Amino acid sequence: MTQLTDFEKYVIEQKGTERPFSGEYVDHDAQGLYLCKKCLAPLYKSEHKFNAHCGWPAFDDEIPGAVDRTLDADGQRTEITCHQCGGHLGHVFEGELLTDKNIRHCVNSVSLTFKANDDKDLADPVEKFQLATLGAGCFWCVEAIFNSLKGVHKVKSGYSGGEARHANYDAVCSGRTGHAEVVHIEYDEDEISFSEILEVFFNSHNPTTLNRQGNDIGPQYRSVIFAHTDQQVIEANKMINKLHEAHVWPEPIVTEITAFQTFYEAESYHDDYFAKHGEQPYCQMVVKPKFEKFKTQFVDKLK
Template sequence: MKPLTPEEERVIVGKGTEAPFSGKFYTHREDGTYCCRRCGAPLYRSEDKFDAGCGWPSFDDEIPGAIRREPDADGRRTEILCAACGGHLGHVFSGEGFTPKNVRHCVNSISLDFIPATKSEKRAAAEIRRDTAYFAGGCFWGVEYMLKKLKGVESVRSGYMGGMTVDPTYEQVCSHTTGHAETVEVVFDPTQVSYETVAKRFFEIHDPTQADGQGPDLGDQYRSEVFYTSPEQKAVAEDLIRRLEAKGYDVVTRVTPASRFYPAEEYHQNYYERKGSTPYCHTYTKRF
């Protein structure tokens, strides 16, 4: 992590807001990549920046997987954070009609660094080739094992999402007091496999009609849930559920915004590969 000034700390860590029209990137138009001031992760491309007249840098798209969304405590706005380090960036709004994408990421300049195109092309291209998805569907050992087999998936990591407890342990999640679900983080190359294909596979490796459980594993931590990171992912998940329902499936899968992902303990990662065994409650069933 890079050292921060007191003002950077106030905004990035303390979730503050810089004064409108004061940021160095508000009218900035150079070609390149906007990165997280704290950790350096690429966040936005210059071609997605536009002038909304609001006093802060505005973007109508993000580098896939770079941004995490969390509802504000008052439920009125959606906060955007760096997915890599959790640094506060600003807020995201939709339906304003500024651009055809109809989305505005309103970002504090102080939360950003900038790499001119001549230095950022290779780095930005590497990031653009990756996207991230989050799914919960029973024991994460089985979901991880099955999704890793899909061509274009680069990595799958087991963890926890959807609850309120910070840095939960496996024992806490199993106590049904955290609200978290056993979740997998899927990093994939969208030039090789689409989010729709990954989501289809998710619906075909677990039973989306079983509530709070999967096979013999019962409890709210084993619920079926899609955690979306963008409006596009939400639309795809909801469309797939409608298609399953049209086929007669009574789908109970929830579709909710992704929140902070907490990686599970190391002994949960690559469980079946390390044990040399196969899942006991996850199998492939063609549904589409």
């Protein structure tokens, strides 16, 4: 979660409103994604934005599953909030005939942050392969699982969600840096889809335990998807809704969906850790049972 200023807390957490024509995104017209200021979940595409001349940023659509609606207590207006963190965005209005979609999300600029399409942190450096960045507990186990999948070209353990100066194993293990232990996956979309990767992801860890996987406790072990594209956000939300509807888990899924910003590679001794240190006690007690269970579930997807 982003550290908020007092004014940001007033708007996002206490449902306040910024003054009209005072926000930085009122007349903003760059190409990219608008994210939740608090949790960085992608909410709107730049093509959703239009000038409503109302004093606040206006959007006539949203990324599917990203925005929730709740009728105000007085029954007069409908509040919109971030689906992931519940942060207040503003209100939604219909029937104004301002665009063909006939809807206006009136959003506080302070509730948003923006990532341009040409932002190097959002760019895909690999032409042939797609990228996925996932956290599902200790990366030793997650790396072993995804390395064994057909269509996966490369898996690298590392850290996302925090700042560079703290991106090292000892600091991240303290649970105070904001990073999650993640795997950075390069995959061939002709052989394996992102939805198939998500299927493996949700079947290889417990997505209902907050900041915990088994005996590994702390925010560095949180269940998280760092989305590289808005399509990944859509597919992740779709998968979570499908799992909820099927009652696959007895408790609600708490997997965080956040826009990818930066990946920091873990120290080289973490590479292929399970393959190299399979007899180590942690690998025997934790990694091996999960890996063996995974192999029986996904025989058709193994290399």
